[in-house]
Amino acid sequence: MEVLLKDENLKPLLKDILVEIITEKKDEFKDIFKEVLEDIALSQAINQGLNSGKATKEELFKVLDED
Numbered sequence: 001m002e003v004l005l006k007d008e009n010l011k012p013l014l015k016d017i018l019v020e021i022i023t024e025k026k027d028e029f030k031d032i033f034k035e036v037l038e039d040i041a042l043s044q045a046i047n048q049g050l051n052s053g054k055a056t057k058e059e060l061f062k063v064l065d066e067d
Helices: 007-024 026-051 057-065
Strands: none
Touching: 007 026
């Protein structure tokens, strides 16, 4: 049996699947989404760091100790 998906049918089908996944697996989806956002933030921080120049060891430890 061969199933053919047409473009006009594919978008609503994908939407329905995503809604079902998000609804039924909220915690898992939330964890994945959180990790994606953390990865994006880390990537942006790395890029900013690459363009900001070098820091001294003392400056680094000062920032780490601020928590």
